[in-house]
Amino acid sequence: xxxxxxxxxxxxxxxxxxxxxxxxxxxxxxxxxxxxxxxxxxxxxxxxxxxxxxxxxxxxxxxxxxxxxxxxxxxxxxxxxxxxxxxxxxxxxxxxxxxxxxxxxxxxxxxxxxxxxxxxxxxxxxxxxxxxxxxxxxxxxxxxxxxxxxxxxxxxxxxxxxxxxxxxxxxxxxxxxxxxxxxxxxxxxxxxxxxxxxxxxxxxxxxxxxxxxxxxxxxxxxxxxxxxxxxxxxxxxxxxxxxxxxxxxxxxxxxxxxxxxxxxxxxxxxxxxxxxxxxxxxxxxxxxxxxxxxxxxxxxxxxxxxxxxxxxxxxxxxxxxxxxxxxxxxxxxxxxxxxxxxxxxxxxxxxxxxxxxxxxxxxxxxxxxxxxxxxxxxxxxxxxxxxxxxxxxxxxxxxxxxxxxx
Amino acid sequence: xxxxxxxxxxxxxxxxxxxxxxxxxxxxxxxxxxxxxxxxxxxxxxxxxxxxxxxxxxxxxxxxxxxxxxxxxxxxxxxxxxxxxxxxxxxxxxxxxxxxxxxxxxxxxxxxxxxxxxxxxxxxxxxxxxxxxxxxxxxxxxxxxxxxxxxxxxxxxxxxxxxxxxxxxxxxxxxxxxxxxxxxxxxxxxxxxxxxxxxxxxxxxxxxxxxxxxxxxxxxxxxxxxxxxxxxxxxxxxxxxxxxxxxxxxxxxxxxxxxxxxxxxxxxxxxxxxxxxxxxxxxxxxxxxxxxxxxxxxxxxxxxxxxxxxxxxxxxxxxxxxxxxxxxxxxxxxxxxxxxxxxxxxxxxxxxxxxxxxxxxxxxxxxxxxxxxxxxxxxxxxxxxxxxxxxxxxxxxxxxxxxxxx
Numbered sequence: 001x002x003x004x005x006x007x008x009x010x011x012x013x014x015x016x017x018x019x020x021x022x023x024x025x026x027x028x029x030x031x032x033x034x035x036x037x038x039x040x041x042x043x044x045x046x047x048x049x050x051x052x053x054x055x056x057x058x059x060x061x062x063x064x065x066x067x068x069x070x071x072x073x074x075x076x077x078x079x080x081x082x083x084x085x086x087x088x089x090x091x092x093x094x095x096x097x098x099x100x101x102x103x104x105x106x107x108x109x110x111x112x113x114x115x116x117x118x119x120x121x122x123x124x125x126x127x128x129x130x131x132x133x134x135x136x137x138x139x140x141x142x143x144x145x146x147x148x149x150x151x152x153x154x155x156x157x158x159x160x161x162x163x164x165x166x167x168x169x170x171x172x173x174x175x176x177x178x179x180x181x182x183x184x185x186x187x188x189x190x191x192x193x194x195x196x197x198x199x200x201x202x203x204x205x206x207x208x209x210x211x212x213x214x215x216x217x218x219x220x221x222x223x224x225x226x227x228x229x230x231x232x233x234x235x236x237x238x239x240x241x242x243x244x245x246x247x248x249x250x251x252x253x254x255x256x257x258x259x260x261x262x263x264x265x266x267x268x269x270x271x272x273x274x275x276x277x278x279x280x281x282x283x284x285x286x287x288x289x290x291x292x293x294x295x296x297x298x299x300x301x302x303x304x305x306x307x308x309x310x311x312x313x314x315x316x317x318x319x320x321x322x323x324x325x326x327x328x329x330x331x332x333x334x335x336x337x338x339x340x341x342x343x344x345x346x347x348x349x350x351x352x353x354x355x356x357x358x359x360x361x362x363x364x365x366x367x368x369x370x371x372x373x374x375x376x377x378x379x380x381x382x383x384x385x386x387x388x389x390x391x392x393x394x395x396x397x398x399x400x401x402x403x404x405x406x
Numbered sequence: 407x408x409x410x411x412x413x414x415x416x417x418x419x420x421x422x423x424x425x426x427x428x429x430x431x432x433x434x435x436x437x438x439x440x441x442x443x444x445x446x447x448x449x450x451x452x453x454x455x456x457x458x459x460x461x462x463x464x465x466x467x468x469x470x471x472x473x474x475x476x477x478x479x480x481x482x483x484x485x486x487x488x489x490x491x492x493x494x495x496x497x498x499x500x501x502x503x504x505x506x507x508x509x510x511x512x513x514x515x516x517x518x519x520x521x522x523x524x525x526x527x528x529x530x531x532x533x534x535x536x537x538x539x540x541x542x543x544x545x546x547x548x549x550x551x552x553x554x555x556x557x558x559x560x561x562x563x564x565x566x567x568x569x570x571x572x573x574x575x576x577x578x579x580x581x582x583x584x585x586x587x588x589x590x591x592x593x594x595x596x597x598x599x600x601x602x603x604x605x606x607x608x609x610x611x612x613x614x615x616x617x618x619x620x621x622x623x624x625x626x627x628x629x630x631x632x633x634x635x636x637x638x639x640x641x642x643x644x645x646x647x648x649x650x651x652x653x654x655x656x657x658x659x660x661x662x663x664x665x666x667x668x669x670x671x672x673x674x675x676x677x678x679x680x681x682x683x684x685x686x687x688x689x690x691x692x693x694x695x696x697x698x699x700x701x702x703x704x705x706x707x708x709x710x711x712x713x714x715x716x717x718x719x720x721x722x723x724x725x726x727x728x729x730x731x732x733x734x735x736x737x738x739x740x741x742x743x744x745x746x747x748x749x750x751x752x753x754x755x756x757x758x759x760x761x762x763x764x765x766x767x768x769x770x771x772x773x774x775x776x777x778x779x780x781x782x783x784x785x786x787x788x789x790x791x792x793x794x795x796x797x798x799x800x801x802x803x804x805x806x807x808x809x810x811x812x
Contacts, residue, residue, distance in 0.1 A: 043774075081590060099774075135772065155615065158780045187487075191575075209435045299504070366546070369546045370546055
């Protein structure tokens, strides 16, 4: 029996970041940069107005005040999108819109609110200083500078910066492609009615959803029979498109545990009992020329989803090049509102409902019990040496993926 | 000038949940149930073994112990997927795998670990009680019972429960389809080099990414010119496929603010100054026969993304039928590590970097400054009546979407 930490360590010391790929900036959302990126152009690309108002020589309006307005002729309008370079002579003004290029010579913008809004001539009632309401070329980003570093996760703000700085394509770590393979003669596909002794293959849709929730791309290969040859052929056929493979079922102590039987002989696969509940039988290793990580999860649905959260999700994040999040923390602390019991010597993952910072059991805790799993917000993690958490005591909780949408 | 709360209230009291739609269970991930769903079958669907071991009459092994084993003949094996109903006579046993149907008559399972693992006959070294390691038909879910309620957000565990209970299709609130429309003669599309006076249309890719990050589906209509007729025609053409429209630009005080000019005349559109920085000029209303909500955001990228977080994201969640999350809270509390300054009378949204529970400014706070936006983890929210947050004081922060992947 190995500990949860030992199994996770083995996984994370094996899994490598996926080879980077060039993508369009929008398609790179949620991916991690695989290179430092430099700005092609400056931001702003030209000195422009920060306000709707009037471009002036600041010296011309130095004495302007509500009771002593300065009146200047308005020689033209400058709209955003004006591509003609203009020059402003002293003693004149131009009406200018937010984002429009400043005319040469002008060194300040008087906001429209500090004027009478005149079109041919304008009465200005507030003084201005050099640089006021002016955005200088390059004050945000200088061309040629690194704007984002390798390792940055790309969200809306990062994508905006890259696009604005003229970067349309860039090298990122692609989204992991994950083959989800469920095994068992007893499985019927979703939508068919199971006969006596059969069950719906709910693991494949559950894990597909979990893979999606962690930002990776699932490929479901459902209902592989308990046949060594078929399983091996299926696996080999899938390895070419997979950055990782997840199987469920066929790994416990039974006489017909095909996954364990077949995979024990190949690659670096290793099958262990992990000191956890649920999810004790775990297998992990790499297969094929590309050393694709393979996770063999137990077939009980609760065991499979717990194993996904504890072992697979961190590995998929590592494949995607993401740093483990310092913030928000993976775990959060809640206060138990009832007694949580746990077996000694195993890390226990209880399905709990969170109500603000209070946690209560979600219902039946059997590893086949889907109703409680579906009602739960999080897994309360009880360390191996703890056998009881009393009401009012704190407990670490691992939020379930997809339970709260963004 | 209206408050942030007033503008948000007007939006949220207008926006309705999108009409439900029937979808396959896997495609419904991230969606909210629009109906109570009842189980078609029981879970488990048949009484089965919770362990790999031996099905017995518990009475036969009542005296079993390590020093006085009970030896029973093994009459057959029962694998998971066995669809033949079997009967077990007293004094006999059947080897049974996890999930395999219990034979009639048997009332307990002895785990393989408490036996010698025999195949023709087995030596059992631990007593058993009725029901031990047996999962009763329907103990998790009874057929016909409501398994998930209307309003439930569907993640991996919920999808597994529905699939297992025989529900393949169900009515959910669809993902909102959001048209992102950027306006301005100065815009060039991403990947093209802007000339003098032009800028890359980074807002459309930024908001498209933000829409995706909130679980909705974006349709980008980029670079609409500042022409009233073109804008109106474009909008009308897009309304048919939109559950919401977001525009950026053209809503401030300028003489060429086409969006404001065109939309002021139609639907229930209303343009307000909102007491916030950045993001003061805001427009909202509904357009067309379907009363599609339209958000006109300011054109400065930081203003646009702040406005998205504060006004559009809550509205899209409401369109999608999601309850505002009680947990995790939208806001988190951090401690300022430097002085944050804010104008009086406006709610200020400062771009900050979080380091555990400490917040510091991300850099230049101008509403055009993308570098600081791209470096930030969150928006520190400074209420209108506060003009200064001192080091060590607490500040509420709104995490930026997509800044931390799941």
